[in-house]
Amino acid sequence: MPQHLLPNKKFWKNSKGVSxxxxxxxxxxxxxxxxxxxxxxxxRENTRFQDVVSEVNQMDIDRxxxxxxxxxxxxxxxxxxxxxxxxVTNDGAVSIQIITIWVVDxxxxxxxxxxxxxxxxxxxxxxxxxxxxxxxVTIKGSSSSNVFTSWFVTVRGNLVPLEEEQGIIVAQLAxxxxxxxxxxxxxxxxxxxxxxxxxxxxxxxxxxxVPKNEYVAFGCYLTNLDPSKxxxxxxxxxxxxxxxxxxxxxxxxxxxxxNEDGTINGAYSPISLKYGxxxxxxxxxxxxxxxxxxxxxxxxxxxxTVATFLLLHGTLGSTAYAQNIPFVSLFYN
Amino acid sequence: MSVVISNVLMACAVIALGFAVYYWxxxxxxxxxxxxxNVTEENIARIREKLDFEYIFYNTSENELTVYLLNWGKxxxxxxxxxxxxxxxxxxxxxxxxxxxxxxxLTQSLDxxxxxxxxxxxxxxxxxSYFIRIATGRERLFxxxxxx
Numbered sequence: 001m002p003q004h005l006l007p008n009k010k011f012w013k014n015s016k017g018v019s020x021x022x023x024x025x026x027x028x029x030x031x032x033x034x035x036x037x038x039x040x041x042x043x044r045e046n047t048r049f050q051d052v053v054s055e056v057n058q059m060d061i062d063r064x065x066x067x068x069x070x071x072x073x074x075x076x077x078x079x080x081x082x083x084x085x086x087x088v089t090n091d092g093a094v095s096i097q098i099i100t101i102w103v104v105d106x107x108x109x110x111x112x113x114x115x116x117x118x119x120x121x122x123x124x125x126x127x128x129x130x131x132x133x134x135x136x137v138t139i140k141g142s143s144s145s146n147v148f149t150s151w152f153v154t155v156r157g158n159l160v161p162l163e164e165e166q167g168i169i170v171a172q173l174a175x176x177x178x179x180x181x182x183x184x185x186x187x188x189x190x191x192x193x194x195x196x197x198x199x200x201x202x203x204x205x206x207x208x209x210v211p212k213n214e215y216v217a218f219g220c221y222l223t224n225l226d227p228s229k230x231x232x233x234x235x236x237x238x239x240x241x242x243x244x245x246x247x248x249x250x251x252x253x254x255x256x257x258x259n260e261d262g263t264i265n266g267a268y269s270p271i272s273l274k275y276g277x278x279x280x281x282x283x284x285x286x287x288x289x290x291x292x293x294x295x296x297x298x299x300x301x302x303x304x305t306v307a308t309f310l311l312l313h314g315t316l317g318s319t320a321y322a323q324n325i326p327f328v329s330l331f332y333n
Numbered sequence: 334m335s336v337v338i339s340n341v342l343m344a345c346a347v348i349a350l351g352f353a354v355y356y357w358x359x360x361x362x363x364x365x366x367x368x369x370x371n372v373t374e375e376n377i378a379r380i381r382e383k384l385d386f387e388y389i390f391y392n393t394s395e396n397e398l399t400v401y402l403l404n405w406g407k408x409x410x411x412x413x414x415x416x417x418x419x420x421x422x423x424x425x426x427x428x429x430x431x432x433x434x435x436x437x438x439l440t441q442s443l444d445x446x447x448x449x450x451x452x453x454x455x456x457x458x459x460x461x462s463y464f465i466r467i468a469t470g471r472e473r474l475f476x477x478x479x480x481x
Contacts, residue, residue, distance in 0.1 A: 030355060034362050041366045045373045052377045055407070059383070100403075100448065102388050111390060113401075115435055115448055155446065157385035157405030231462075257459065260394050271460045272480050 063156040067092035068121075070162050075103075075148040076134075082112070082142055083134035084150055086162055090121035097121075097155040101162075103137040106278060107146035107202050109260060112137040117152075145206060147186055147221055147278055163276060178323035179226035180312060183278070186221040187328055190282070192296060193262065201262030202280060212332040213301035217264075217284030218253055220310060220327070224273040230317035231275065236268040236290040237313040240283035242306050242330070249300045253283035256294065266294050270314065305331045375471070381407040384467065384475040387448065391481040393459055398481075400465065401435075401450045402443065409444035412470035418455065420463045427453050442470070457481035 067090070074085040082103050090096050098119040104111040114137045121127060129135050137150075152160040188204035192215050198204075204219050218240045224232050236255060244250030257265040264282075268289035273279055286295040300306075310325040383406030390399045398418070404411045416427040430451045432440050443449050457463060459481050466476040 034358055038362055038365060042369060045369055049373055049377060052380060056380050059407075099446070100387065104388075111388065113388075113435070153385075153387050153403060153448075155405065157383060157403055159385070159387065269458060269460055272462060274480070 059156065062094050063158055065093045066096050066154055066156060066158050066160070068096060068152065068160045070160075072128075072130075073162055075144065075150075077139075077142045077144045077146075080138055080140050080142060082137045082139050082148065084137065084148075084162065085130045085134045087126060087128045087130075088121070088152075089126040090123055093123060095120065095122045098152045098160075099155050100153040101135050101137060101150060102153065103139060103148055103150040105139050105142045105146050105148055106280065107143075108139075108141055109202075110139050110141060112139040143203075145186075147183070147280070149278065161276060178312075178325065179224060179232060179316060179321070180273075180323055180325065181223045181225045182310065182325055182327065183221040183223065184328060186219075186280075188219045190217045190219060190262075190284075191215070192217075195296060196264050196266075196294065198258060198262035198264065198282075198284070201258060208328055209331045209333055210299055212299050212303060215296045215298050217256070217282055217296070219280050219282050221278055221280050222273065222310075222312075223278040224275050226275055226316060228317070231272050232314060232316050232321060233270045233272045234281065234312055234314040235270045236288050238281075238283075239288070239311050240327070241309045241311050242300075243309070245306075248302050248304055248306060251297060251300065252286065253297045254285040254288050256282055256284045256289065258282045258284075264294060299332050303333050305329055378408045379471045379473055382411055382469060382471055382473045383407075384411060384443075384469070384473075386465075386475075386477045386479075389465065389477070389479040391457055391459070391479075393481075396454060396456045398453045398455055398457065399450055400453070400467075401448065402467075403448045404443040404445060407445065408471070410442045410470075411444075412442040413451065414468045414470050414472070416451070416453065417466040417468070418453065418463060420461060425455065427455075 069089045069091045070086050071089075072085065072087045076083045076085070082105070084101065084103060098117050098121070100113055100115040101117060102111065102113045114135060117135070119127065150162040152162065154160065186206065187208065188206045189210050190198040190201060190204040191211075193199035198217055202219065210216060220240070226232060234255060238255040240253040242251040255268060255271075257268055257271070259265065264284055266289070271279065271281065284296060286297045287293060307329050308327045310327045312323045312325065315321050383404070385403045385405055387401040387403050389401070391397070392399070413430045413432055414428075416430055418425055418427065430453075432443070432449050432451050434440055435448050435450065440449060462478055462480050464476060464478045466474055468474055
């Protein structure tokens with residue numbers, strides 16, 4: 001073998017500088033160890049964070065997958081306890097846990113809740129709350145003839161309104177003649193306690209027989225069923241109109257704002273109605289309050305039957321909106 | 334002999350210094366890891382916070398706004414730092430919010446699936462749309478709109 005290919009004995013015999021190499025290797029290993037420690041730790045923390053992000057996203061997806069169908073909804077009041085009867089079906093892709101029910105009595109503007117429900121509904125399950133199983137919420141001063149709205153709160157933070165599925169007839173009606181629906185059965189009138197204060201507000205008298213030659217105001221419940229689900233705002237140019245005919249004077253009752261104690265405000269601020277929301281609108285003023293001052297209106301001094309109309313004016317979302325509803329017929333006596 | 338002793342002493346000093354540097358570096362690395370873990374933990378707690386507005390009621394006769402909340406997230410101990418209320422032409426901030434459970438008991442925070450409410454004395458215009466923003470102790474914002 002050639003001499004230059006043999007191991008260099010001189011190199012191996014001379015150990016100067018080896019300690020430096022070993023120290024450098026140690027130093028590099030220590031640095032690598034420390035770096036790997038930090039790197040692996042940060043990687044693990046990032047993975048944990050990503051897992052939580054995925055978990056939170058899944059929570060949101062599950063939340064939006066909840067779907068409850070409510071039917072046969074009915075409210076009755078027994079000794080200040082509102083009994084909510086309904087058939088509830090879980091029509092969504094996930095199981096639902098209902099923890100609270102809220103009920104608002106829109107007539108007396110009071111509300112209550114029951115947070116002891118803890119009802120579990122698997123996908124496709126139906127529960128019927130009726131009679132002794134009815135859900136109960138305490139609202140002092142409530143009455144069965146009042147208007148209610150209610151909603152469930154689920155464990156995923158969803159608010160599920162308890163409202164009957166709006167059938168196609170109602171939807172077509174809303175598209176055909178307008179987005180506001182009226183409740184004939186809740187129509188009422190008010191007499192006056194003083195020139196600008198209604199008596200027995202907001203209960204009034206639920207009747208289609210109205211005293212003749214009397215200062216009255218009318219209360220009408222309207223529901224926003226707009227197919228595009230936009231908020232409707234009613235302005236001061238809206239009125240309850242009773243056309244005249246030979247022997248019967250025409251009557252106009254413009255929209256007003258009424259305080260809880262029945263006092264009518266001299267100025268009118270527009271009333272907004274969200275989709276699905278029901279509110280009572282009071283019509284009382286002889287004048288449009290944007291154009292004149294408040295003056296109460298009187299029924300004709302004739303015993304007769306008349307037709308009435310609701311002429312509504314305002315905005316639907318951000319666009320102008322108006323609707324003429326052929327309303328109830330009244331008998332003045 | 335003295336050369337050997339001095340070499341041994343030198344070697345010992347170098348090794349001791351090496352260990353000291355290594356120990357110090359290890360402590361710094363541990364501090365960095367701990368700080369990173371704390372930041373991650375805070376961020377996780379923040380994104381797991383979920384508050385829902387169950388109901389907002391404005392009492393016109395008493396000028397009092399009542400806001401009902403549900404903590405439906407996976408983070409407990411959700412406190413309220415401030416509330417921001419307003420509309421297109423007006424806004425106001427509220428601090429020192431008194432949070433209560435639904436039974437009226439005062440509480441500092443809501444744990445998971447707990448419901449509570451707070452009240453604010455404020456004069457609002459009825460039938461007007463307002464927004465409300467809640468800032469939690471972990472600096473999450475939850476907002477909604479309502480009609481007074």
